[in-house]
Amino acid sequence: MTSKKTVRIGCASAFWGDTGGAAFQLVQGGDLDYLVFDYLAEMTLSIMAGAQLKNPEAGFAPDFIHTLKPLLESIQSKGIKVCSNAGGINARGCAEALASVVEQAGLDLVIALVEGDNLVAQQPAFQEARVVDMFSGQALPERLTSANAYLGAPSVSAALAAGADIVITGRVVDSALVLGPLVYEFGWSWDDYDRLAQGSLAGHVIECGTQTTGGNFTDWHLVKDGYANMGFPIVECSEDGSFVVSKPENTGGLVSCHTVAEQILYEIGDPEAYLLPDVTCNFRNVSLEQIAVDQVRVTGAKGQLPSDQYKVSATCLDGYRSNATFMLGGIDAADKGKVVAHAIIQRVRDIFSRKGLADFDEVNIEVLGAETTYGAQADCSHAREVVVKMAVSHQDKKALTVFGQEIAQAATAMAPGITGLVGGRPKPGPRLCLFSFL
Incomplete structure (x- = not known):
């Protein structure tokens, strides 16, 4: 744990296939403490499973390796730590591929691997328990090609505490890539649910990249210019859980209460009960304040005890x-x-x-x-x-x-x-x- 008053985290990827230029933008102009990459949607695991059927060594996001390779020296010299779920359904393969690149570059970066989300071997137990699809009620298929639980932030935080410079995970909830570093940096307790909710909200706000900086924005006409050079999001987080959303200077896009609000509402279901493995979040009384051009302060998230279950995405x-x-x-x-x-x-x-x-x-x-x-x-x-x-x-x-x-x-x-x-x-x-x- 450090004694920093704030922690700056930038998100360089919203999905597998996002622009490779975001990481360069954030590393060179973001003044970051952490760089996170989110590659996984539900169907991304299906795509990775299909790739692994053809090649057992596949199953992760190779974009992560290609993007980081030319930036590793800057990442090390600037002391930026990296967290990503690029491991997909083959996190070990991803970590080994990156370790080879780090070694070839002659750099001293410690890579941590988070496993435990792969539940394919537990399929007989699921069959015995008569597991059904949580939306359709369909019975579990006879054979799964993949099954991954959405893990939370503790493993990411533990990896950083163990000295990791780069943390590679399989399936974790998107917000865990941000909450893990915040818990590590500020020493938050795992039952300090209000702070955990704020930290999870910070992760949720930036997990989809430029969706919170004017991209995919309903009032797109207010984004006067800059679509060709969209700024990727940065959250500057304080120990009390409050945070400010911004983007690198001299980049396009827009950070306003409206762009941030749209992202807060994205894919959360009930805003009073956003279910995560680390905390049940209540976003109903979140407050947004425009404190400067392209800077929005976010407060007011509350948290409660999480459920005792994990969501699992399986493919067949x-x-x-x-x-x-x-x-x-x-x-x-x-x-x-x-x-x-x-x-x-x-x-x-x-x-x-x-x-x-x-x-x-x-x-x-x-x-x-x-x-x-x-x-x-x-x-x-x-x-x-x-x-x-x-x-x-x-x-x-x-x-x-x-x-x-x-x-x-x-x-x-x-x-x-x-x-x-x-x-x-x-x-x-x-x-x-x-x-x-x-």
């Missing part, structure tokens, strides 16, 4: 899926798009029948440019250019090969106007589905 292999996307133009393009898409499906179903194959498990058709997302409220009857997206699933990979072979023929065999097939002939891939339980 459920057949195969294939996607086809093609562009279609001309008068009545929207109507033509629907007719062509449904004709392709019917044509393939006829082939299935002749070959003795079962029907599709699922068919999804979207005509983009015709207000498909508005459903029954769509009002776009005169579109002259659309993109048709088709997604299908089947238990038999051969059946989806048939589907892929029947897409191109639509260019000459059906209504006129197909101007291009995106990505060429579609190929089937494994269909990984999410299964969540406590």
Whole structure:
């Protein structure tokens, strides 16, 4: 534990695939104590599980290694500590890959690995307990490809206390990457729930990167300039749990009470009972104060005892899926798009029948440019250019090969106007589905 009055933490990644330039921006201009990277969403683990099916050494976010490599010398010289859930479903592989890069650079950085979230081996116990999906009530699949509990901040804090410069985790709640350093730096007790709630809120505010600095903002027109150089978020946290949200100087974006408020409300369900493994948070009386340009002070979060359960995100292999996307133009393009898409499906179903194959498990058709997302409220009857997206699933990979072979023929065999097939002939891939339980 140090005696710092405030701790500055910047977030350089909101998801796997976020810009690699954020870390450079924050390391060089953020005056940071900590740099955190959040890579994991629920379906990210499905993607990583799919990658590991093809390559046992995969299953983590290689972007983390590539991004850190040119910055490691600056990180060491500036004394910045790094925390990330880049480990995905192969945290040990991620840590070993980074350790190799650190060694090659001749640097002295201690890497800590947090494991324990991988619960695949406990599947027989889950089956015996008759675990069901917490949203759909569906029974546990016979075989899981991954199962990861959302761990909390204690392991991150313990790793820092043990001398880690870089902490790599598997699945932890996003806020743990910020709460762990704060508990370590300030020596907070694990039953000081109000401070834990404030620290978790600080993590929640910056976990989605530029969503709190003007990106993805409802009043986007207020972000006058800077989308090309969006500033990534920084929280400067005090020992009492209060914190100020900002971004590096000379970067684009906007930090206002409105941008921060939108992020606070993002993906939390009941704001009076935001459930985390470390604390149950009550955000109803959070106060936001604009204390300077692009600086918002946040106070007022309260906390209570957490539940005695962890959320688990599991993935399972459920057949195969294939996607086809093609562009279609001309008068009545929207109507033509629907007719062509449904004709392709019917044509393939006829082939299935002749070959003795079962029907599709699922068919999804979207005509983009015709207000498909508005459903029954769509009002776009005169579109002259659309993109048709088709997604299908089947238990038999051969059946989806048939589907892929029947897409191109639509260019000459059906209504006129197909101007291009995106990505060429579609190929089937494994269909990984999410299964969540406590």
